[in-house]
Amino acid sequence: MTYRFDFSSVLAQWPLFMHGAWLTIKLSLLATLLGLLIGTLCAIGRGSRNTVIANACATYVEAIRNTPLLVQIFLVYFGLASIGLKVPAFVAALAAMVINVGAYTTEIMRAGIESIHRSQIEAAECLALSRVQIYWHVILRPAMERVYPALTSQFVLLMLATSITSQISAEELTAIANRVQSDTFRSFETYAVVAVFYVLLSLMMRGLFWAAGQALFTRRRKLGTPL
């Protein structure tokens, strides 16, 4: 083997990688929050008695879950541009990611919502709580606690999937890796270093989610048992 590994030229670019990691975090957190909102609304819509809304949500979920993110990103970025809506790469990337993670979040929230027994809702109705109050206090809060591990796994996967947005030149860690490897000609080393960055990012994200879970779910923190 005549190739000699040279990590130094790649590691010298670490400020650039840090910047890329920061961009990845920004994109991921934004997509997470918006995706959670959409996923929750859609999960409620899926259970609606109005068949039009229920079917629309189900169709959305099936369409997204059975097509690749890469194609969805192309559709949003290139497809919209071709019908006159030219959006910057970051916006297109964010939109595609939100639409994508929204569908997966819908399924997770749906499972959580359906795990709430009918008797809980009945008790809440008999306490004169309004529909919205019941949804928030009796359905969504415990549902979210129950599916929190599944949700956080989904959002870590989301962070890893942001690498795909590099294909439309959105600014994040993989796009920066592409630039660095073409400048230094050290492709393997560049991607190896970036892989380590991603592993550290996913560990960090999981730690962050764990801490958030401890803070949000008092019952879990005090009793340590699953709901």
Next chain:
Amino acid sequence: MSGGFNANHLQFLLQGAGWTLLLSVIAFAGGGLVGFVVALCRISPLKPLRWASLGYVQLVQGTPLLILMFLAYFGLSILGFSLPALVAAGISMTIYVSAYIGEIWRGCIQAVPRTQWEAAECLALSRVQRMALVVLPQALRIATPPTVGFMVQIVKNTSLASVVGFIELARAGQVVNNSLFEPFLVYMLVAGLYFLLCFPLSWWSRKLERRLVVAPRLEAAA
């Protein structure tokens, strides 16, 4: 604007879909084999095996598939191989699948009730016999729905092989679009083809899951 979408373009896309299927099968076969080993190592009584496999899984699950593709592609050329993109894609997908399916299967093996392990032990079966004759057959049943569900992920993730130049369905779409400049039409068609490949698997996985929940109850009632 060049000529409209014609049968040649459709044929090109369908060929791409064919390569998508091939890569998916390779990924599932290779990843399944390695994943099985990973699953067994994860529950091995030997600590080094447990730690090594855990490390492997954490590493692979913490890296985007796109980066794995690049690593395989450039790693192979460093090692002196000038192999087609299919090989690089196949290797990275195998590694990717092995980590995820390994974890799925580990969970399914551990989902077999402890009492089954104990019963087998009390029948003086060795560890290998216990696994092969009692635990794995039951784990297989539990594992079928999530495995079929994961096959959908495999098919979708083959789209990333496009970045190493492998002409599967997504890449074929890019090529067609570069000559037609009709991204909306082309990518909707590509999405439609992926849907046709994936939806039957998704549907089947859900059906299996329902049967898995109902069947034990029926067996218990009988």
Next chain:
Amino acid sequence: MTTPVVQLDNVHKSFGALKVLDGVSFEVGKGEVTAIIGRSGSGKSTALRCIDRLEKIDQGRITVCGHQVSEPGLDLRQLRRDVGIVFQSYNLFPHLTAAENIALAPRHAKGRTRAEAREITERVLAQVGLSDKAACYPEQLSGGQQQRVAIARSLAMEPQVMLFDEVTSALDPQLTGEVLKVMADLAAGGMTMVLVTHEMAFARNVADTTIYMHGGRVWEQGGREMFDSPQTAELQQFLGNGL
């Protein structure tokens, strides 16, 4: 003649082909305690649930605290502010402490301030004898304690009538006593109560009126004397089994 708090008038209800309530009529006056007894399937729980509009009736009229429960124009939330119901399986919210379970509805359905809700919570917890369990989660409490918290939760809404749907049936025998004591205290305090129960001694000693239901109808109705000298063969057989 004061208007009754609860009035059922020729109520009919079917679940599909099964006729569950076949012309049920009875009244409960203010401060009265009415017990409903009968076999499983006699329709007693259904009758109770119809009072709080948990089930809709097919025919007849139900009036509760001035609300026409059977009419379409009913303000459901206002009805539920006036009626408290306690269930067999307590139905406490598992992700909230006892105090949070109790304070939830007064705060959000009655608009009480945080201070008012806290004061109400302390009062009703003391009433059911669980002041020291305010910060406990339901899974940390015994069945009897959970049921008492459930009673406190309904009491916190300051209802005009309390309904009890076989509230001791899911409890171990040694835990039913503490719940029955709370209910007896409530009755002594003048609360209007309707309870479906299998506790014959409680019905005989605490209730002003006991209704025996059979086959979806009110078979017999009376005070303590009904237990001592049942008029119909069905009630004789039922009590012979029970006591």
